[in-house]
Amino acid sequence: MSHALYASLLSLGLLVGMLILLEAGRRMGARGIARSPEGGVGGVGAIVGAVLSLFGLLLAFTVSGAGARFDGRRALVVEETNAIGTAYLRLDMLPTAAQPALREYFRRYVDARLEVYRKLPDIAAARRTLATANALQGEIWRSAIAGVRAEGAPPQAAVVLLPALNAMIDITTTRTMAAQMHPPAIIFVMLFALALASSLLAGYGMGSGSRSWLHMLCFALVIAATIYVILDLEYPRVGLIRVEAFDQALVDLRETMK
Numbered sequence: 001m002s003h004a005l006y007a008s009l010l011s012l013g014l015l016v017g018m019l020i021l022l023e024a025g026r027r028m029g030a031r032g033i034a035r036s037p038e039g040g041v042g043g044v045g046a047i048v049g050a051v052l053s054l055f056g057l058l059l060a061f062t063v064s065g066a067g068a069r070f071d072g073r074r075a076l077v078v079e080e081t082n083a084i085g086t087a088y089l090r091l092d093m094l095p096t097a098a099q100p101a102l103r104e105y106f107r108r109y110v111d112a113r114l115e116v117y118r119k120l121p122d123i124a125a126a127r128r129t130l131a132t133a134n135a136l137q138g139e140i141w142r143s144a145i146a147g148v149r150a151e152g153a154p155p156q157a158a159v160v161l162l163p164a165l166n167a168m169i170d171i172t173t174t175r176t177m178a179a180q181m182h183p184p185a186i187i188f189v190m191l192f193a194l195a196l197a198s199s200l201l202a203g204y205g206m207g208s209g210s211r212s213w214l215h216m217l218c219f220a221l222v223i224a225a226t227i228y229v230i231l232d233l234e235y236p237r238v239g240l241i242r243v244e245a246f247d248q249a250l251v252d253l254r255e256t257m258k
Contacts, residue, residue, distance in 0.1 A: 029207015
């Protein structure tokens with residue numbers, strides 16, 4: 001099942017659950033008023049306000065965190081592009097004879113890095129391509145070491161080239177870990193639980209009035225849509241919200257390597 005479909009089904013299930021609990025809460029509230037017309041549902045407003053405030057706070061922090069992680073993943077694409085481009089330019093420091101093989105390794109490496117993310121959401125295929133890219137890193141490093149030690153290499157070649165290669169290699173680990181960085185599952189459980197609890201309590205508070213399907217539907221729809229956006233932001237390679245546009249920077253870099 002694709003992530004987009006999975007997130008859609010969860011959000012749809014939440015929407016239906018909230019509508020059911022809103023109606024159930026309204027009927028419970030109406031029965032409470034019928035049993036005690038004077039007492040009614042007094043005091044429920046304070047409880048509803050407290051639960052909704054907690055839910056709103058958790059929702060705001062989760063949206064903010066998902067947005068920040070989404071921006072961070074886009075920034076890492078640009079950072080990797082810059083790191084590869086810098087290392088590629090510094091190959092000029094090596095003797096002419098050592099450059100062609102290294103430049104070919106770089107072209108293959110960039111192709112592999114692009115292919116890693118094109119394979120998603122096929123995790124197994126993406127991991128195989130990532131292993132290929134990691135193997136190419138080793139080839140590039142060994143060839144660079146041989147190049148800076150070759151006859152005719154300037155003394156500063158190692159100082160200039162090797163740190164750039166190290167940065168290029170390190171950013172791949174950073175990007176891989178960033179793709180796996182998500183809130184703990186308990187946060188999403190709390191979001192769903194508070195959304196359902198808020199619906200029940202809000203419906204109970206509506207027991208003294210007539211049913212308004214418009215207000216109930218709008219309340220449930222806004223909450224379900226917000227949670228769907230959070231789920232999609234957390235997985236920007238497999239949902240509707242994507243970061244592929246930023247991959248163009250790496251594609252453009254690859255074009256300059258021809």
